[in-house]
Amino acid sequence: MKTINVALIGYKFMGRAHSNAYRQAAAFFDLPAKPVLKVLVGRDQAAAQQVADQFGWEEVATDWRQVVERCDVDLIDIASPGNTHRDIALAAAQCGKHILCEKPLANTLEEAKAMWYAAEEANVVNMVNFNYRRTPAVALAKQMIEAGEIGEIRQWRSAYLQDWIIDPAFPLVWRLQSAISGSGALGDIGAHSLDLARYLVGEIEAVTSLTKTFITERPLATATTGLSATGGSTRGPVTVDDAAIWLAKFAGGAIGTFEATRMAPGRRNYNHFEISGSKGSLGFNFERMNELEFYRHDDPAGRQGWRTIQATEPSHPYVSAWWPAGHGLGYEHTFTHAVADLCKAIAEGGKASPDFADGAKTQAVLEAILRSAKSGAWEKTSMA
Amino acid sequence: MKTINVALIGYKFMGRAHSNAYRQAAAFFDLPAKPVLKVLVGRDQAAAQQVADQFGWEEVATDWRQVVERCDVDLIDIASPGNTHRDIALAAAQCGKHILCEKPLANTLEEAKAMWYAAEEANVVNMVNFNYRRTPAVALAKQMIEAGEIGEIRQWRSAYLQDWIIDPAFPLVWRLQSAISGSGALGDIGAHSLDLARYLVGEIEAVTSLTKTFITERPLATATTGLSATGGSTRGPVTVDDAAIWLAKFAGGAIGTFEATRMAPGRRNYNHFEISGSKGSLGFNFERMNELEFYRHDDPAGRQGWRTIQATEPSHPYVSAWWPAGHGLGYEHTFTHAVADLCKAIAEGGKASPDFADGAKTQAVLEAILRSAKSGAWEKTSMA
């Protein structure tokens, strides 16, 4: 059987999610090429080795530059912080490796475009991992929209709400430092909403926005595990947004409201959207990821109502690989689906989606949002 | 017992809701002065007479000007379309009558200010009927916020969604004509969200907005009943917004997203808000008006969760007048509560709330939103 040798850069939260996906994809999906967990790359060798042992990586390395050049590696998976994406991707493309990159694609549009052009020029399969697209309920929403089940889309409303930093004692982890992460809630979770909006509604032409940092100083981090961290007594400035809100005009005529915040008590990972079309509506909230809300205007009068589709039917996207109806999936399955699709694209010489072009376009919207937050005016989502 | 003689102008949807409130307030609340249903005013005498008979109005009249001057009338209640509010209110104030006015207070800020000043000068009790404030769940939210239960408020997100005009065959009723109604979803339902936001969070300083009319032409209305109507074959232009969305900066530092639309399939009267504070959150949706959602950050770790308070406890605002816990109230109760509070203010020489000053301030925000929709810039909510 055909194989795809993978090198994964990053072994923490995202590294574990990706490692799992490579293992699971081949167990549950009938793949034309099977991913091989070749080498896990991390600057802390011991820590990386531990993850490698758990998930079955053949080797561990500390220098991604050497790994990218290895001829026994087919796919470079970038799961490290945003400020490292461009250099790794450019090197990988130069070496002719296929690339999977965590979102957001980069910290700036310029970087993102460089990555896109490099991947295109090198003609390698490239994918940016906006994993929520591959929640079965979301992929089902996409099918329904394409089938015209909610008609012409008029309005988008989304709120991606989290609350893991509401405590002022929560330390200044890398996700709160713009030099490393680019932006705060905006790039981390707002980028997911933008990708979903682009996927389900279409391109965004212009935005007007507001960003806010409620807690402007935090203790420096002394230790970090996943999203948890401990702070010391020294403090530093928070250089990213705690919350970002914006209005959008879509190219197709729809309008939208967006919110991304880490300051919404009680919302752990509330990635929510609702779409109003001319014939119906769709709603989704990742905290109930196995459900899709659907309203059909053409239902008989007096029998209309929002219905909860359990997106766990064999006929729903990705589901037949798993369990019978009503036996829901979890967070990590979205990564497994991404890997399954990616392996298929690599094996069959196709294109992956969302690709670096998508990642760059989302980055362009992110930049327009940041520009608008400064200018106070509507800003076009120019790629220039 | 002291009485308050009421003249009500308008007998349709709002007229019926107000009529009911005057009847019910004295039956369920222990009032210092009892409203007397003196005279119902409508241009169509026969139609008005029918409503008067149903609700027990002593008389019917067709000319509000005469009624306003009657010395046996204490309170003028304005439940007619927005373009009539100013003239009636000014006449009522001049005659020294107390005034209850449906929302929005007027179609323009200028009118609203004139009403406010007139009422103040005449020293009459004045109230604008933003009835949703008096849903027990909302009044409870206010109490909780004032008691500091969710800490300092950081974010507001609201969506007031309806869908009664999604059918392009729905006719051009007066609510779709700017000359009569001032604006569309914005003034009709967005005004409610603004009032709730001002009530619960505080003053709004600036806004940036977008308005949209998706269906730009509709059949002229040939007959209307409540919110239903029939259209003919002639068509006319829709001159109000179908949807309005805006971002807001509150004076206290909070930020907010707002949406008002009549184009959200499946949302009949979804008046929803969620407030994020530093110590907790509150959520409300009028379609489940007897429930208040509450998240308390100080709950023990591992036991935190959004809780659904059934706002039907005797200890909750207004509820002890009604039924035991778990026996919910309906839409019209909010009007009864308004009348109960108004009668108390009149009898005791106090002030009503929200008053015309509030109505004017909300009108100032509405105008800023309309200005921003044209300018594309942030607009201050100036009262000038």
Added chain:
Amino acid sequence: MKTINVALIGYKFMGRAHSNAYRQAAAFFDLPAKPVLKVLVGRDQAAAQQVADQFGWEEVATDWRQVVERCDVDLIDIASPGNTHRDIALAAAQCGKHILCEKPLANTLEEAKAMWYAAEEANVVNMVNFNYRRTPAVALAKQMIEAGEIGEIRQWRSAYLQDWIIDPAFPLVWRLQSAISGSGALGDIGAHSLDLARYLVGEIEAVTSLTKTFITERPLATATTGLSATGGSTRGPVTVDDAAIWLAKFAGGAIGTFEATRMAPGRRNYNHFEISGSKGSLGFNFERMNELEFYRHDDPAGRQGWRTIQATEPSHPYVSAWWPAGHGLGYEHTFTHAVADLCKAIAEGGKASPDFADGAKTQAVLEAILRSAKSGAWEKTSMA
């Protein structure tokens, strides 16, 4: 216009709910005969007078026997405790008065049958007030079942849960004394579930049951208001069930589970049922009384899901009398609907529903449940 002169016996929780219904029915429904609030009967004259003043009763009386014989009274409404129902009803029937009686119809089957026969012999309109039938969502469920929308009914599951006596300090009010109330949760709220099951599914043939009193002794009540009460230091035995659970065989072949309890923390008035048919399902919970849950098996594969019908459409039973879609009703509306239907039956010489025959049949099931709780065996719901 034709009128119906009403004498209401009882002025507490149920007395207020009935008083309100007579006032509201004529205001909102187009009735062929209008109820007149003639006389309110209560043993405590001063207390009764207060309620009479609030709701507009013309007179107050303390002796129901005299009132029943008055020739200016057309309808006797029995809203006093269960142990008084039979005597009042028999006297009323003898005097040729129409009768509305609170549920359960009586404390024993024998009493209930006597009432039924007396009313039938006197040929008076008779109705037992199982008010939940007249929640629009429930009446809609009935229409849907009759239209075959969920096919042949196979299973019923209901739980009527309350929690107002979970505190052991809650006193021994009359509802906890079998001599006055007949039984506990069973007759008070279980009777409602039985009525709904008979209404929606059909006759019950046999039951097996279990009853339980968790708190067997309570302080004697020193003061009572509605469902609240204060207890003293003397204690007495609780002589009714805190909870009753039973299985049922329906005549039509369906099977059912039932629960009635006042010991379910967090459930204030959770009157819940779910019906499984061969083609679909229906679900209802009174705490969200404006919603009906509906599942349609014939929906296309992959689009099936429980939908929430907001039973607030003009096309839904009773709703067109009230407000536009999405503007929900409250608890007391169910009584208003009962009165509206009753007035129609009286004016038009028709039959009311549920009538005393229904009340007696439900009583027969209640007795079978009590017998089974003792025998441990299945008991037929014999009327003998």
Added chain:
Amino acid sequence: MKTINVALIGYKFMGRAHSNAYRQAAAFFDLPAKPVLKVLVGRDQAAAQQVADQFGWEEVATDWRQVVERCDVDLIDIASPGNTHRDIALAAAQCGKHILCEKPLANTLEEAKAMWYAAEEANVVNMVNFNYRRTPAVALAKQMIEAGEIGEIRQWRSAYLQDWIIDPAFPLVWRLQSAISGSGALGDIGAHSLDLARYLVGEIEAVTSLTKTFITERPLATATTGLSATGGSTRGPVTVDDAAIWLAKFAGGAIGTFEATRMAPGRRNYNHFEISGSKGSLGFNFERMNELEFYRHDDPAGRQGWRTIQATEPSHPYVSAWWPAGHGLGYEHTFTHAVADLCKAIAEGGKASPDFADGAKTQAVLEAILRSAKSGAWEKTSMA
């Protein structure tokens, strides 16, 4: 590192779920001994080989008797139909192998006891896989009950509802044949509810029940995949219950209602329970497996309400092995948790839970339910 060599018998729905669990347990949990996927046993070698390849089993075998005797196997995992459990378990015990057995433990109490005694005599670690215990939300409920958070338990209400056989054309698969499966909904899903009730509330002393087969004849199955199947034109009798309902008396004084059915349209895998205690309540529904509903009577008056705990916090059972809060788990994780606990028990010489004694006790309740369905009387859950 210590290892545990596993032989798994069965490769279909349960076989895949178990295979996955062995792979995942070591990747996500820090185990004292790591399971090795040694041999997968299935009568259809080709089909078994395919599953073995997907999940990484070292070998495939067709004769479980030979495998049980292999000295390189430490753990026998029985995931084949109920009528095979006893023989395999007895052989395994005789060979000194540890045993994991799918639920229900056996088709009869006699078989279950034989298995229990054999395992005990052989002193091998034994576990019956009632996997729902290991949903984090359920394990959290257990912790809360043990900590007294809902006080003394008074009532249990559960309904395990499915709908995969409501279509009369659905064929006569093995789960509908008593000779293979023992019983229908009762043993398949009712057994899960019984296990949860025993786990969370305690032993059940007596039951009264009713079972029903609504569709008594079905097409013989011609092909089966997981829970889906195709039927031919020949028909055969359904020899198990479609639905079972029962009442229960717990040893500790609590009472309970139970339902297990495959005939509830719209309920895919609705494994629901609610527990009423003297101080609070807990509720769970597997279709929203990442949530636990909690009501706390001691919350301040006016602030009480059912709260939704997202059982995805690091402090919740099993969760720290996975993802950050709000990133839910899926169905198969419950199996992974079982395997993790089992490996720990084997490595450390402890006991697993639930063990075969638990399985036998649940079997005793199942038999009492079946006896009661015939006798119509309360039946003790005797182990004799």
